[in-house]
Amino acid sequence: MGSFVIENLTFSYPQQSRRALGGLSMTVEEGEFVAVCGRSGCGKSTLLRHLKTVLTPHGTREGVILYNGRPLEEVDQRTQASEIGYVLQNPDNQIVTDKVWHELAFGLESLGCDKETIRLRVAEMASFFGIQDWFMRDVAELSGGQKQLLNLASVMAMQPGVLILDEPTSQLDPIAASEFLETVKKINRELGTTILISEHRLDEIFPAADRVAVLDQGRLLCYDPPAEVGRILKEAGHDMFCAMPAPLQIYAGVESPLPCPLTVRDGRKWLDKLFEGKEVRTAAASPSPPASAEKPAAVEMTDVWFKYEKNAPDVIRDLNLTVVQGEWMAIVGGNGTGKTTTLNLMSRLSRPYRGKVKLNGRDIAKYTDAELFRNNLGVLPQNPQALFVKKTVELDLMEMFSGVKMTAEEKWEKAHEMARLTEIENLLPMHPYDLSGGEQQRAALAKVLLLEPKILLLDEPTKGIDGYFKRTLAGILRKLQAGGATIVMVSHDIEFCAQYADTCAMFFNGGVVSSGPTRSFFAGNSFYTTAANRMARHLFPGAVTNEEVITLCRSNR
Amino acid sequence: MKDTFSSYHPVVNFVYFVAVILFSMFFLHPVFLGISLVCGTAYSLYLNGRRAARFNLLYMLPLFLIFAVMNPVFNHAGATILVYVNDNPITLESIAYGFAAAAMFVSVMIWFSCYNAVMTSDKFIYLFGRVIPALSLVLSMVLRLVPRLKAQIHVISNAQKCIGRDVSNGNVIQRAKNGLKILSILTTWALENAIETADSMKSRGYGLKGRTSFSNYRFDKRDGLGMAALLVLIAVVLLGAVLGENNMVYFPALYAKPFSALGLIVYAGYAGLCLMPLILNLWEDAKWARLLSKI
Structure with missing residues (x-):
């Protein structure tokens, strides 16, 4: 019926x-x-x-x-x-x-x-x-x-x-x-x-x-x-193709007469058949970026403990975490493991009951509000709607300058420059609530960026956003990083982290259980890793993204 | 649930509390007041344990004393003058009345705390939904909305704090401005999101003719028996009221009806009424013990 x-x-x-x-x-x-x-x-x-x-x-x-x-x-x-x-x-x-x-x-x-x-x-x-x-x-x-x-x-x-x-x-x-x-x-x-x-x-x-x-x-x-x-999307070269499941994308990137796999399981079988009886070379597709240990730390957390109430259980237990300046770090892990709480500790929304949080080498408790949130720390909330106050996106951006001594032209110039950077110029006359999820996200990001933060904290930036907007967002964040910004991101989106972050840290039970450069981090996990890695790890253990698997498949044929 | 009386049908619960609270309010006979105060305190301790003990000692006891002392200070009516303070007579009657009024006030408060523990929003909505069907949905939606708005205020305030615009940032004028801004964001958010709620309601057929109201409650035999007992006890107390057993005269001079067998019956009826929940609980406990011992 x-x-x-x-x-x-x-x-x-x-x-x-x-x-x-x-x-x-x-x-x-x-x-x-x-x-x-x-x-x-x-x-x-x-x-x-x-x-x-x-x-x-x-x-x-x-x-x-x-x-x-x-x-x-x-x-x-x-x-x-x-x-x-x-x-x-x-x-x-x-x-x-x-x-x-x-x-x-x-x-x-x-x-x-x-x-x-x-x-x-x-x-x-x-x-x-x-x-x-x-x-x-x-x-x-x-x-x-x-x-x-x-x-x-x-x-x-x-x-x-x-x-x-x-x-x-x-x-x-x-x-x-x-x-x-x-x-x-x-x-x-x-x-x-x-x-x-x-x-x-x-x-x-x-x-x-x-x-x-x-x-x-x-x-x-x-x-x-x-x-x-x-097959049709691949032939048409349509950009919706990047939203397809990993096995399909990898299949499309490699010429083969076999039928198309849809799941990781089928993908593994397909790879096995493809390379049956062949010697497989697993040279790393590209070297990991050099470790930047010499650089000073942007955020440093030492022996941090936190709980919401005196008699409540500890949410954060003995956490030690260092984010180096100019680095893009992704914090991954299950629900309720303390990821968002860690971001709150970094932005001083919550304060630890033991241990220290330092920003640029200085104790976060010693900052004044103005020092902390102007030209220093920017926080993009999970729900971007919590930031919008005005009738149009443009007014909303201009609102960030209230109380700042600047001529109207300078303000306008700055707001529009930021709109260009975050690719929302064509959305300026619209009401913030009329935008789609991805557009709202970028408008909120523009607002936060107007405070010129050096450290950017993002909570689930890819939630509810399609593949196309994710790429746009990643592009913007890359540009910021090139400008010297440090990015700390909490995310459930493993594929996104694997593709763009420099280092990853996995949270469990209120602390970091493993962390390291993205590639070795994911290659070292066997379950908590990308679909591409799960599909191809028996042949190419070091390949994490779809592109890497495709390159390795091609070079081995 | 620990309390047996709470598991009775909402109508039984509601009639019980209306009766007990009204009786506590209007019957100022010392015996009545004593029964009500003692039983109410006992039941509140049974329901809320240590929290009730703290509430009663920390707030109710001081309140009782203040009430009892205040009355003779301000009220100088009455025939038996005990002493003059600054040319103002302190009378026996007004002291007695002070204690009575204090007992009345405190026992009503304590009964209300019991009411709150027993009459959950579910029961309240169910009762009034039967009288005005639309009201039950409205109440239920309000109860859903309030925690949501509270949570959202928290989210917005945190987001604003991170751009230095929370109520905790800046001087007084800025704080007020930021507070208004947060309210404005909240309003926009609530209105925007209400559209989807409306869609969800329409899509599930809200607005079709002949809407019914579902509840988890059924009036069974036990509820019938409980209700019958309740009504008998209420009738006894009302009979006492008609015969003038339940009140006494405080002014100009103290006067109560002389002690009689009828009075005793009425007192017993009232005690039974006030103790009903506790008796039901004890009975239930005894039944469990018996069942266990048979195994």
Whole structure:
């Protein structure tokens, strides 16, 4: 019970000449698993929102959408509410009530089900999703992953035939994300629910999808099985290709007659076949950058201990960490290991109860606020929205100069120079909240950079950002680094760290368990490492990024 | 949950507390006041343990004493003058009334602390959701929003602190300005994010006709028995009220009805009412002990 036929769908937002969707046609069969991908702003959300009348945006629209063979507009709201389930991006915003059980019942209450029916369905869903342990809890106590799972469960309680998910994991850490996606796959597999999902994290979705739709500027680039999509994008030389799973990218970089691998497991087999009976040379693709031990330390933490309350357990235990000036360091590790707390200690939002934090050789407690946050330390918060105050991005940038003695022209000049550096010049007249996640991130970064920091602290800078924006961000950070800035970044994004950071430190249980130059760091891990390394480590143990594996494959053929 | 009475249906809990709190407020007979104060304190200790002991000793006891002392200082009515202080008469009646009013006030406070522990937001929403269905959802949404806003204020304030613009940075005027800015950011954030909440509600059929209200509560036989016992005890106390057993006259001179068998019954009824939660708990404990001993 749940199929869509979209014919020639064209849509444009009011007062915009550009078409958000242009002549799009596709069919979604019952029980199919369809992944929708594309760069931010390519029309993914707009397309998905057209599949449920209450969520359809205002604007001019042509074309037909058939649901189970009937035009969608003719399907009444009650049927749509229960049969077409919709999960949105932000786990927090979707939750309406204060208790888990009430949230699960919310949809069924709206449909007017009686108490016995609701009791049964809620119980069923809680069991299916493993929610029974936190069934009676307050929503505020849940983790992000649990919240999103609750959103999914409360939609599934209405027993929909189609489940539409609009970037459901963009705000989750990798472990919660893969758990969530596993549940989505389970729903498709065991209940036969049709799934339409848009995602940045293609590594996990790709192997499970029946078909992948790639959108580009509102047009359907291709709509085929995953392996086929990889081939088409590769041939077209499209920049969406850099978002494909690692095995696919490596496969595309190496000429071979074998079928295309989608998972790390298949990728390993493929490499084995490729090099069967051949001698493999594993010369390092490029030497690691020379150790910069002579340089003075920008941030130095010695024997630091921290806890939030006197009787609470220690969050940071005996931490020793040194970040050298001009270095880009990535802090990786699981949830709750003290990564963000460490950043807070570096920015003095929290103070250690034992041990010392030194910035440029001076105790951080001795700095005044002005000394610390002007021309010294810049912090980009995880949620960039916490920084925006004005109606437009430009005013927001100019606001940073309030209280500074400078002529209006100088201010304007500086703000625009920064906009150029962070590539947001064309966004200056827009409202900060109207920007996409990646654009907001860069606008916030511009604001922080106007204080001319020498040390930049970033908390999860790649969260919810697509591959294209990640590259832009990396480019900007590289430029800053070339200008002498030190960068400390907390991230779950292993691929991003592997590609760009100079050194990596892995956190566990409140301290650093291993750290070192990026390449040797990841090559030394066997599980916590990039997909490319996991796929090729039995042949090329030193290769960490896709490019390195591709180069080594080519040179060995 | 430790407290058995809390596991009864919300209606039973609610009727109980309304009755006990109203009775404590209006019946100023010393025996009534004593029963209410002692039982309320005992139950609050049972519910909240050491926290309740600290609350009672640190706040309730001083409050009681202040009330008891203040009344005779300001209130000079009454026929039996004990002593003159600065030409102001201190009377026996006003001292007695001071103690009575203090006991009344403190016991109502203590009963309210018990109410808070037993009547969780769930129960409250459930009860009032039955009277006004829309209200239960609104209450639930408010309870969801408040912790979210608090958390977000913290996030914004931290972000602003890192660019030197928190309420803890700068002189008084700057601090005030920064505080307003944080509120402004919070408002924008709340409004923006409410759009997605609205989408999520619409998408799950909010606004369709015939919305029902789900709850985890069921009025079972045990609740019926509890309710019946509760009503009987309330009836006994009300009977006492009609016959004038529950109050005494403080001014111009102290007068209470002479001691009688009927009065004893009413006192027992009131004691039973005030002790009901504790009796239920003890009974439950005894039942457990019996069950264990049979194994």
